Amino acid sequence: MREQIENPDYKLNVLIELGKILVHEHRLDNVLMNMADFAREILSADRCSIFIHDAKRNELWTKIAHGVDEIRIPADKGIAGYAALSKDIQIVVDAYNDFRFNPEIDRVTGYFTKTVLAVPLLNSQDETIGVFQALNKKSGLFTNMDAELLLLISNNTSYALENALLYEKLRDTQTKIVDKLSSAAEFKDNETSAHTKRVGLYSALLAEGYGMRKRDIEIIKLASPMHDAGKIGISDDILKKPSKLDIQEFEDMKKHSLIGYELLYDDDSEILKAAAIIAKDHHEKYNGSGYPYGLESDEISIHGRIVAITDVFDALTSKRPYKEAWEFDKAIDFIKSNRGTHFDPILVDLFLRDIIKVKNIYNELKD
Ligand code: C2E
Ligand code: SIN
Ligand code: SIN
Ligand code: FE
Numbered sequence: 001m002r003e004q005i006e007n008p009d010y011k012l013n014v015l016i017e018l019g020k021i022l023v024h025e026h027r028l029d030n031v032l033m034n035m036a037d038f039a040r041e042i043l044s045a046d047r048c049s050i051f052i053h054d055a056k057r058n059e060l061w062t063k064i065a066h067g068v069d070e071i072r073i074p075a076d077k078g079i080a081g082y083a084a085l086s087k088d089i090q091i092v093v094d095a096y097n098d099f100r101f102n103p104e105i106d107r108v109t110g111y112f113t114k115t116v117l118a119v120p121l122l123n124s125q126d127e128t129i130g131v132f133q134a135l136n137k138k139s140g141l142f143t144n145m146d147a148e149l150l151l152l153i154s155n156n157t158s159y160a161l162e163n164a165l166l167y168e169k170l171r172d173t174q175t176k177i178v179d180k181l182s183s184a185a186e187f188k189d190n191e192t193s194a195h196t197k198r199v200g201l202y203s204a205l206l207a208e209g210y211g212m213r214k215r216d217i218e219i220i221k222l223a224s225p226m227h228d229a230g231k232i233g234i235s236d237d238i239l240k241k242p243s244k245l246d247i248q249e250f251e252d253m254k255k256h257s258l259i260g261y262e263l264l265y266d267d268d269s270e271i272l273k274a275a276a277i278i279a280k281d282h283h284e285k286y287n288g289s290g291y292p293y294g295l296e297s298d299e300i301s302i303h304g305r306i307v308a309i310t311d312v313f314d315a316l317t318s319k320r321p322y323k324e325a326w327e328f329d330k331a332i333d334f335i336k337s338n339r340g341t342h343f344d345p346i347l348v349d350l351f352l353r354d355i356i357k358v359k360n361i362y363n364e365l366k367d
């Protein structure tokens with residue numbers, strides 16, 4: 001180990017090994033566990049733990065820790081707390097004679113801490129999102145070189161962690177928003193939540209087929225169920241009319257696109273921005289004969305072109321106050337025969353190419 005560490009290429013090798021961990025593992029827990037194992041080996045430490053900062057409770061908790069279950073500590077106590085607060089490396093050579101040390105944890109775990117190396121995990125805004133800590137070097141004390149290596153590992157850990165935390169937060173809050181807003185329209189329109197879910201899944205399928213990035217697929221999956229949120233501004237007499245709408249009623253109904261846009265648009269939220277654009281564009285048609293603006297081909301957002309297909313397909317295969325549900329094959333034929341007129345031809349081809357997956361969603365989420 002010593003020889004390796006003195007070799008100037010060693011840091012590069014460490015980075016390469018880290019790269020391999022990140023490439024082969026996508027699940028956060030596995031990434032972190034691999035990082036902790038890797039750090040333990042590189043530093044010849046007895047244990048490593050990765051704490052996450054819980055800002056709400058101002059605590060640090062162990063997401064991953066060798067040898068112990070979850071521990072929660074006040075975010076400003078102990079060596080980890082010092083690292084979190086100071087945003088700086090902490091090296092401890094004799095824990096029980098160090099003012100930073102909080103013996104409470106050893107009391108809980110039955111462990112005997114001697115030496116500690118702790119580095120903060122910082123996000124891209126330089127805020128503390130956690131702490132990476134190594135305990136009890138097997139021989140001797142943690143060195144500055146150890147600290148540098150742990151920093152190197154931690155920078156990569158922060159990156160993986162920040163993405164995962166952002167992603168989790170986005171999922172949690174967005175899923176709630178989606179459910180609330182989608183059900184607002186459902187409530188008025190007698191549509192089921194299976195309808196909005198299916199539109200989300202069909203739309204994600206098309207977005208994936210189209211080659212969108214994973215994050216954009218996720219956004220469209222969350223945003224597309226809100227396409228009809230503007231129906232909360234349309235009167236029940238029209239929405240629940242059991243027969244065909246007259247011309248004036250349909251003119252009123254058309255307003256749901258822009259009502260939805262106004263309702264949903266929010267500059268601070270990617271999901272709500274996407275949802276607003278989808279609400280505005282989902283009744284535009286590829287040949288320019290749709291509403292509200294009669295946009296054509298790629299004047300219509302890709303999100304709008306996708307949901308044009310998935311919404312109509314799902315409306316056709318669902319029962320409505322004014323119509324019975326169509327058979328799967330009949331609805332597919334409708335999509336096919338409106339290729340290039342109502343619908344973007346490329347997206348129709350992708351939809352048909354993935355027809356097996358479409359059918360699976362159709363079967364699994366029946367009303
Ligand atoms: P929706 O029920 O969610 O239908 C969405 C879109 O699916 C419709 O947009 C239309 O493009 C397509 N679609 C649905 N059912 C049929 C059908 O039986 N035949 C054909 N060819 N296409 C169909 P559209 O036309 O802009 O309608 C927007 C919304 O207006 C509908 O949303 C529905 O809430 C309402 N609506 C449309 N037509 C009628 C109607 O005759 N009676 C009533 N009560 N409501 C209607
Ligand atoms: C993200 O971009 O925050 C995560 C979504 C993904 O896995 O691409
Ligand atoms: C994001 O878009 O990255 C989060 C904000 C949001 O969509 O609410
Ligand atoms: Fe609509």
Ligand code: FE
Pocket residue numbers: 227228311315
């Ligand atoms: Fe709909």
